[in-house]
Amino acid sequence: MIYLDNAATSWPKPPGVAQAMADFLEEAGGNPGRSGHRLSIEAGRIVYDARERIAELFNLSDPLRVIFTLNATHAINLALQGLLVAGDRIVTTAVEHNAVMRPLRSLEARGVEVSVMQCEPDGSLSLDQAGRSIRPGTKLVVATHANNVTGTLLPITAIAEMAHAAGASLLVDAAQTAGVFPIDIQRMGIDLLAFTGHKGLMGPPGTGGLILGERLNPAILQPLMRGGTGSRSEFELQPDDLPDKFEAGTPNSVGIAGLGASVAFVVDRGVEAIRAHEVGLTRALLRGLADLPTVRVYGPTNPMDRTAVVSFVAPGLRVSEVGLRLDEQFDVLCRVGLHCAPATHRTLGTFPEGTVRLAPGVFTEPSDIAHTLASIRAIVEES
Numbered sequence: 001m002i003y004l005d006n007a008a009t010s011w012p013k014p015p016g017v018a019q020a021m022a023d024f025l026e027e028a029g030g031n032p033g034r035s036g037h038r039l040s041i042e043a044g045r046i047v048y049d050a051r052e053r054i055a056e057l058f059n060l061s062d063p064l065r066v067i068f069t070l071n072a073t074h075a076i077n078l079a080l081q082g083l084l085v086a087g088d089r090i091v092t093t094a095v096e097h098n099a100v101m102r103p104l105r106s107l108e109a110r111g112v113e114v115s116v117m118q119c120e121p122d123g124s125l126s127l128d129q130a131g132r133s134i135r136p137g138t139k140l141v142v143a144t145h146a147n148n149v150t151g152t153l154l155p156i157t158a159i160a161e162m163a164h165a166a167g168a169s170l171l172v173d174a175a176q177t178a179g180v181f182p183i184d185i186q187r188m189g190i191d192l193l194a195f196t197g198h199k200g201l202m203g204p205p206g207t208g209g210l211i212l213g214e215r216l217n218p219a220i221l222q223p224l225m226r227g228g229t230g231s232r233s234e235f236e237l238q239p240d241d242l243p244d245k246f247e248a249g250t251p252n253s254v255g256i257a258g259l260g261a262s263v264a265f266v267v268d269r270g271v272e273a274i275r276a277h278e279v280g281l282t283r284a285l286l287r288g289l290a291d292l293p294t295v296r297v298y299g300p301t302n303p304m305d306r307t308a309v310v311s312f313v314a315p316g317l318r319v320s321e322v323g324l325r326l327d328e329q330f331d332v333l334c335r336v337g338l339h340c341a342p343a344t345h346r347t348l349g350t351f352p353e354g355t356v357r358l359a360p361g362v363f364t365e366p367s368d369i370a371h372t373l374a375s376i377r378a379i380v381e382e383s
């Protein structure tokens, strides 16, 4: 079986992830930060270790600014709902996932002004367009780091400079890049970074986080939920301490234990090495698909301008049929349709049918790509 759906969730997980989760349940099952006994202390240590590894990965000096959430969606909602009030102006792009667009449309209904920057047909964003939209009076700019349909990378460092010059903060949706593309939040000028644990970071589902960059004053961000934190139990008001202010309730510590192990794997292998491996696979996919004259591929032609996500359509064939035949006849697992990103498909011109999306990962081999290309050729030639 060839798994090419790593943009939805990575599989298989690295060695050591399942074991770390089993070990947590069997040997450290206490509630972190709650009780003073050894199992609680051990659980707290494991959660803190994961926080520290994530801080290091993104070049954040204070691990307490890593807020654990259930996924990127939760992190994005925390940032948007915690920062924005009626009358605020926010700027976003026309290639955002629904994890950004749906909370924004809901905030728009409550009086937040939402301005959407149009993108090019390959999913890229021109700096002229960004310069016209990001103007003084903007509170927040929200941009995906890489689009989840075409893999197109957006110019985050330049967007951060424009946002800061206009007096705005920048929230980056790194769901498609964390773990597979180098991210240095200080150098790139990112104020808030939402990541998910189960894609490029290769951890279990139910993990993710919001990183509060060092320029961001946590006092301006309201928590999404309030409740027990194990700290300052004498107060009925939510404490202001980090990360407790934003982490009410018992965390997914078993998932975080798995995430700590998967991040250790990513660091050990090296994000640059992972990126180089995925650029090679993407190049092979783009070249092979270009040899099929009827197939239309979306996104930038240079693999350096995108992550390892390649979308295509084959005229005359429904995307659902291509996906089904790849799965049933050729043992290739991918995702077809709109990928929770209708705005992107409107930009690409593939709405409402969507595309077939191939997303190789760390464990994909060049021979898997060769088999996939031969399978697509067979499907297209038979039709």
Ligand SMILES: Cc1ncc(COP(=O)(O)O)c(C=O)c1O
Pocket: 007, 008, 071, 072, 073, 074, 097, 099, 100, 144, 146, 147, 148, 173, 175, 176, 196, 197, 208, 340
């Ligand atoms: C660009 C992008 N943003 C956000 C998300 C949401 O991630 P999660 O489902 O982990 O919340 C995804 C997942 O598909 C994504 O691709």
